[in-house]
Amino acid sequence: MTRTILILGGTTEGRLLAERLAGDSRYRAILSLAGRTAHPAPQALPTRIGGFGGVEGLAYYIRSEAIDALVLATHPYAGAIAANVASAANQTRRLAILWQRAPWAVALGDCWTHWPSLDALADAVGPVPKRVFVTIGRQGAHAFERAPQHRYLFRSVDPIDPPLALPHADLILDRGPFDIAAEIALMQRHGIEVVVSKNSGGEATYAKIEAARHLGLPVMMLDRPPSPAIPTVSTLDEVQAWLDHGFAPKNRGE
Missing domain, CATH: 3.40.50.1980 (Nitrogenase molybdenum iron protein domain)
Incomplete structure (x- = not known):
């Protein structure tokens, strides 16, 4: 069964995941960009640009596009969309995962x-x-x-x-x-x-x-904003493993 994945991107992580899933027939993947960059780099997947209209708009999109799971790969400071993804995933009973790069650590000589x-x-x-x-x-x-x-x-x-x-x-x-x-x-x-x-x-x-x-x-x-209340991973392979084995089929009885 082909599963539909919504990637919330706009980062290197989102681009890398798009490239990985573009060649995987098990998934129909859609990349969403906020539209804050006037000339985004070319992407490997069908791309949706622009906001959803808050939690309710995102929930509507999830249902209308029969999204099975969401991967949040936005910038670490995109706090509003992160919170909306967590709420919309909960509302629609879909599973979501956050792929977030590790923050920089203070090194000797830093002030x-x-x-x-x-x-x-x-x-x-x-x-x-x-x-x-x-x-x-x-x-x-x-x-x-x-x-x-x-x-x-x-x-x-x-x-x-x-x-x-x-x-x-x-x-x-x-x-x-x-x-x-x-x-x-x-x-x-x-x-x-x-x-x-x-x-x-x-x-x-x-x-x-x-x-x-x-x-x-x-x-x-x-400082970074608080992370949303969804599982977090830090590598592309962890995202792939979650997609392959970790998320449950969506509830078809909605």
Whole structure:
């Protein structure tokens, strides 16, 4: 029996799982992207782009598309969709699994502080003007408008819209993976004094953490949101094993 899998993607993990399932006749897999990136990379599966309309909209989609199971492979900071997936899976009596990359760990020479929100982080940069490298993407960038005394360098895949209301802010449009030598040169060229980051994990953007360590720069790290109440795995093989053996057939009597 062919089973239908909904992958909530937008990450390297989602892309890798899409490539794995694209050649597996046991599964009909659909990849869902939030649509926050204007030009997403090509994908190996039929792709749905855009939101579902909250928990009820996602539950409706699960039923209408006869989804058997969900794999949540979104960014670790996509807290809203993660919570919606957990609720919709419970409501429709489908099983779901979270494939989440491990966070980065503090290494010798790192100088990290941890912050529960972007507002708290922006306030904590301090009253004295600094040169701040903000590497959180465009979502949430406007939180730094509360601290206009600093000179900012923002980096994101897409433009920040609407433009930032800051007197001193430059924007770099770029997509990882990044190289440590290039990151060091970038920070030196702009005289960066503080790096702002999410603890995204993975290798694609870790070079900025290594560069900050090399230059002795503090990193202000935004804490991850709470994980949803669904089983969690950390490798592609674990996801495959769960799909092959772990989830139960859906209830056809709904």
